[in-house]
Amino acid sequence: MVFTNPPVILASYSVVGPKEGQGPLGKTFSKVWKDQLNGAKSWEVAESNMLQExxxxxxxxAGIAKDQIxxxxxxxxxxxIISSSFAARKIALPFIGLYGACSTMALGLALGSMLIDGGFARNVLVGASSHHDxxxxxFRAPTEQGTQRPMSAQWTVTGAGSVLLGxxxxxxxxSSAxxxxxxxxAEKDVNNMGSAMAPAVADTILNHFHDLQRKATDYDLIASGDLGAVGLALATEVLKQSGIDMGTAFTDCGVMVFDPSQDVHSGASGCGCSAVVFAGNVMRRIKVGELKRVMLVGSGALHSPTSSLQGESIPGIGHAVVIDA
Amino acid sequence: MANQSLRKPTLAVSPENYKTLAQQYTPKPTIVKNVIRAFAVGGIICAIGQVIINFFVSVGLTSVEASTAATATMIFLGALLTGLGIYDEIGKFGGAGSIVPVTGFSNSIVSPAIEFKREGYVLGVGAKLFTVAGPVLVYGIATSIVVGIIYFLIH
Amino acid sequence: MFAMIIPAFIVGGVICVIGQLLMDLTKPAFTPAHVLVTFVTGGAILGALGLYEPLIKIGGAGASIPLSGFGYSLSKGAMEAVGKRGIIGAFSGGVEATAVGIASAVFFGYLMSVAFKPKG
Structure with a gap:
């Protein structure tokens, strides 16, 4: 869809945990917490606080009064989605809860833009969060359990990002979504979610290019969020075989957040990952004029621990939003 | 599931082809390295167990008693190291070398229990103690009963 | 004091390597829970067939500390009790023989969970 009255990104803010703060993008986040709890009594409360912040x-x-949102x-x-609902309890705005796994930020941006373009809202606040612990x-094992994570596994980001659309x-x-x-x-391995989501991302990119009659070189940056290194390579390969050359603009939020030395294997994941990379790094680069047109492709693995135990494969989804400076 | 009929355009890669592609791109576990580490870590843990057995024998316990006491000591050590947040680091390095010994059993008891502490002492800690230990006891005890019954029928 | 250490190291190491291979070569994810269950069951069966006893003799702690040793004690206990008390022994023997292990696992596990905070 192409928006006739493209919504403006008025403000963006990102909060991350200590490990993310030490990563290569550390300086681009608005705020870095010193530890995973930041004074909260549990990790769940911490995540909710982080999103609220x-x-x-x-x-x-943005300096906008709350009643304008x-x-x-x-x-x-x-x-x-308790983190969001509990954060919404304190923010006290009309709340629409979303679930798109790691694609939530892109989904929120697309829906928020539709609300504004359709004339149903003046300003919309969009956000997503995740917490490693x-x-x-x-989804997996207790963190104190002495297990090895396979090389294809991704590390859930502790972080929350938000954007105010007006x-x-x-x-x-x-401009479009x-x-x-x-x-x-049919990928079943929860330690290889990048592989589960790559076809969905590739499919969305393919359809986006088809609908808008564009190609990869029309973009300064195409960031999937978050396939990890394995998924990124797979998505590139699948698109190549489908006749689309992604060139050098294609990267992944999950690959950007951490340095390989941080023992995260295939990269980062989680709702918070694409949210903080977009609200932090990408928005900053758009503002300084480095990037003119960006596509964010949020990718979600729509499984649950129950479905995995029952032997179901992991369905993937990808939502794309395009930002023009 | 796989036979979705989709609006064009669709990807040129079929789910079957994707499977091979995915395998090709997924990093293989570094088996040789993992095996060497598992051997070293598992071996060291068992060697420590042997030292403890020898110690109990030297203070006058029978070999069966010493073995039992050593197992209890190892369980204690595994639980302590898990509580201190050290055992998961050993596990990251040693893989099965730290899972298979009884210290790993102990780790599998403490790790879920400690994480679910905030859900309360009965349904949190109390229930989660047995997330991994439960299945182990179920299969272990059930097998021993079947073995016992068969043994009874034979003799 | 230092007798049997080398055999314990080797036998224990080899048993752990079997576990590592089970995890790395089987898909999808063979979790630590699966490993532990496999070892306890495997140890109980090998014990019943009389194949684990020699391993204990050779390896000492190398065979008794891995969870397969726990399985061996279970089935050994059950068989011994059957010899003394008949069929009721099949139900009492296993747990009796491993009571110290089970009780200490529950007790120390609870103690540590209460004493420490999760670190993440």
């Missing part, structure tokens, strides 16, 4: 950060940065769109990885214990104002605009379809190529 990121949300409030965007509101403050019509909706808050947010999501996370936890059961019943809450996600690992829900109908009027100055700033980069969201492509909502993806659920694609399942």
């Amino acid at each position: 990121a949300m409030q950060g965007s509101i403050d940065q 019509d909706y808050m769109l947010a999501g996370d990885l936890l059961n019943q 809450t996600a690992e214990r829900q 109908r009027r104002g100055e700033g980069p605009r969201i 492509t909502i993806g379809r659920v694609i399942d190529y």
